[in-house]
Amino acid sequence: MRAAIIHAPGDIRVENRPDPVVTTPTDAVIRMVATCVCGSDLWHYRGINKVKGPAPIGHEYMGVVEAVGDSVTTVSPGDLVIGSFISSDGTCGICTDGYQSACVERSFVTGAQAEKLLVSHADGTLVTVPGRPDKSLYPSLLACSDVLGTGWFGAVAAEVGAGKSVCVVGDGAVGLCAVLAASQLGAEKIIAMSGHSDRQKLARRFGATDIVDARGDEGAAAVKDLTGGLGAHSVVECVGTGESMKQSLASCRPGGHVGYVGVPHGIELTGKDLFGPMLHLHGGPAPVRRFLPDLIDRVISKTIEPGLVFTDTFTLETIADAYRAMDERRAIKAFISFD
Amino acid sequence: MRAAIIHAPGDIRVENRPDPVVTTPTDAVIRMVATCVCGSDLWHYRGINKVKGPAPIGHEYMGVVEAVGDSVTTVSPGDLVIGSFISSDGTCGICTDGYQSACVERSFVTGAQAEKLLVSHADGTLVTVPGRPDKSLYPSLLACSDVLGTGWFGAVAAEVGAGKSVCVVGDGAVGLCAVLAASQLGAEKIIAMSGHSDRQKLARRFGATDIVDARGDEGAAAVKDLTGGLGAHSVVECVGTGESMKQSLASCRPGGHVGYVGVPHGIELTGKDLFGPMLHLHGGPAPVRRFLPDLIDRVISKTIEPGLVFTDTFTLETIADAYRAMDERRAIKAFISFD
Incomplete structure (x- = not known):
């Protein structure tokens, strides 16, 4: 063959x-x-x-x-x-x-x-x-x-559900599928983090209600602005870098859920990252x-x-x-x- | 005053x-x-x-x-x-x-x-x-x-429930209260990690079904032996050191829940720790x-x-x-x- x-x-x-x-x-x-x-x-x-x-x-x-x-x-x-x-x-x-x-x-x-x-x-x-x-x-x-199964699991791991706010970090195919999953799972507000117009367009088609172009602390601040100052109920991390994970944690409200499906490269979290923000973390290979x-x-x-x-x-x-x-x-x- | x-x-x-x-x-x-x-x-x-x-x-x-x-x-x-x-x-x-x-x-x-x-x-x-x-x-x-509220939250964060296996890492007062919480929340098997006879005795009184004296990899292996080789459904981390957190992760089965309430000192997790084991992590100040x-x-x-x-x-x-x-x-x- x-x-x-x-x-x-x-x-x-x-x-x-x-x-x-x-x-x-x-x-x-x-x-x-x-x-x-x-x-x-x-x-x-x-x-x-x-x-x-x-x-x-x-x-x-x-x-x-x-x-x-x-x-x-x-x-x-x-x-x-x-x-x-x-x-x-x-x-x-x-x-x-x-x-x-x-x-x-x-x-x-x-x-x-x-x-x-x-x-x-x-x-x-x-x-x-x-x-x-x-x-x-x-x-x-x-x-x-x-790609869909992974994005879907990311959304499920982030406990996406009816009436919730969701932030998807990563505008690759998995991130876009996570947007689709969030929409199917009934999320009320779906924020897609993307700086590329073609991907923004597809994110909108898949159900994104808001697009945030900024990254890092600025991106997380924009998500907080869109969620009453508290952060999103659910964040789906679809990149896997240390920077994207930190941004994901910073975008989530206390008591909220971060689902991570990006294959990790350079992620390091300290006890302070884990303890203070009171987040739920779940993820891995879908x-x-x-x-x-x-x-x-x-x-x-x-x-x-x-x-x-x-x-x-x-x-x-x-x-x-x-x-x-x-x-x-x-x-x-x-x-x-x-x- | x-x-x-x-x-x-x-x-x-x-x-x-x-x-x-x-x-x-x-x-x-x-x-x-x-x-x-x-x-x-x-x-x-x-x-x-x-x-x-x-x-x-x-x-x-x-x-x-x-x-x-x-x-x-x-x-x-x-x-x-x-x-x-x-x-x-x-x-x-x-x-x-x-x-x-x-x-x-x-x-x-x-x-x-x-x-x-x-x-x-x-x-x-x-x-x-x-x-x-x-x-x-x-x-x-x-x-x-x-102390009870914190142990209780640790058990809730670890999604302790009816029919589940639970491992509590730490035999301080919070850990002992987590054992009590696990018992009240209906856990079937409650493994208390303790090397001190007075604390073991109280753990038993609070509902522990098994006591494991070993720590680290050896302790995690003992927990796996007690849970059909898979690890506990729920692990409650009540110490807060890097070593106790690693032991907690290693004691939990894929898809299981680690609730952590020990104030963190020296905890560092890599993407590999987070991604591969497919655990749910949740905790913080109760x-x-x-x-x-x-x-x-x-x-x-x-x-x-x-x-x-x-x-x-x-x-x-x-x-x-x-x-x-x-x-x-x-x-x-x-x-x-x-x-």
Whole structure:
């Protein structure tokens, strides 16, 4: 099969690789229908995370099941499926609590930017898409696999709900999906922090009621001004830097909730940061599997259109261009089509 | 009046001071019926927190109202009252959310180790004790002012509830009260971390089902062993050091809740600490006022006896001995009687 391989920062190549095969009874192999480039792939592409290359890359996927192991019962060859970027057994105490991304048997999916993908713990990881959805829905369906699921978890972790004020820090695709989630979850005021007009526009379309262009202390002060001087009830942190985390804490009211889904780079909090502001903190790698059936339903029923985060489409053979477009922030998010 | 004054680390003296008087319409002055020494007073007594002395000290109190300002409506002269260690207006958006300890008008009470005390924002801070409780209830009533209220908030912040497993880190009076709170809140398994037989005994009396003597990684491993290998659903951190916080995080299962009420000294968490374990974190200075009416009811009805944390009784004139007894851990907590 053909697969994207990262060799070094900035060096993505498409190469021939052996087709994956079922090796344990809980495995499935899928043929890719759509994949994409994640903001977290850029940590490697930019050399901020060490590249142990050459290595397969990519962890967002929608595909058709080709083969399953003997013990797999919930998906069958021919099914159109979506899974999370972390495989989970679905049965341990952590999974049944809804924290599949911390499953005792978890493993991180990688190699989804390829024609085929091996998914372990298929029963606990994959969800079948009902019916035969129109291809126009593929971007929105694929978004469920990570970017929407992550933004959604960020909003849930921040306890977004009816009548609340929400601030979303980060205007990448995850942040924009967190805005969409906040809107779906009934938030009254949704403040998107963004300095880019194209992203501001999409944030508005997804339900943002206010846009704040400023950052840091100035940004937090602007959020307080918009929330009666107290700060937002819920803040969703979708960047992962020390600066963005501090800004998120400073934007939240005492007793409020900060949900963080940005992969952390350079975050350090002291006891004073934790104790004084009386915030609730929760986050981590999103347990996307918890939300997948609901999110797929919302896409199929055309209640939401998260696929709008895909501003550019590429093929697997031109995926290096997709990385460049995202790295240079020309694309919000790059869709990889297999048509 | 007579009042305890801290001059320097280890130097507590009882001196004459002017009686406090009502100066603003929301003030109350109370005549002390009972006070005590807090674990957090020891931070100053031990010189770990800087002493800006000579200064009044003490913040746990029960007293009889002597005078109130013109706008005070909920307490009257002659009422037996208990208040929180932080005064709060009771009306701002943060107070009405139940976070009175972060009230926009908050101030920290100090000078309660004295014959009289000025309490600002009396309506938002003080709660009247119903009836004429027997003096044998005074220790338990006084405990509501901070040590029980703080342990209770720690348990609530850790989302303790029916059927859950709880680990309490710290066997000081607050930790022991957190054990009591966990028991009252319906926890199924309550693991008290303690290496002292007297404290272990009280923890058992308050409802601990298991005692773990070990600390650090070994302590966390023991908690995991007691919770099916996953960690406790809820962990209450009642110490405040970097080591105890790390131990608390390590003792909690993914998706679980850590409530922290230990005043922080030397805590530093990285993004990795926050992101990977998928915990909920919440804590800070307890909004005791939220819980006071309920806690007083539980004491009056003899449902709970938190006053058992007071192992030794002193008078105001011998309060320096009370500090010594707590500093040397001979007393779990020292009660100051005004009989």
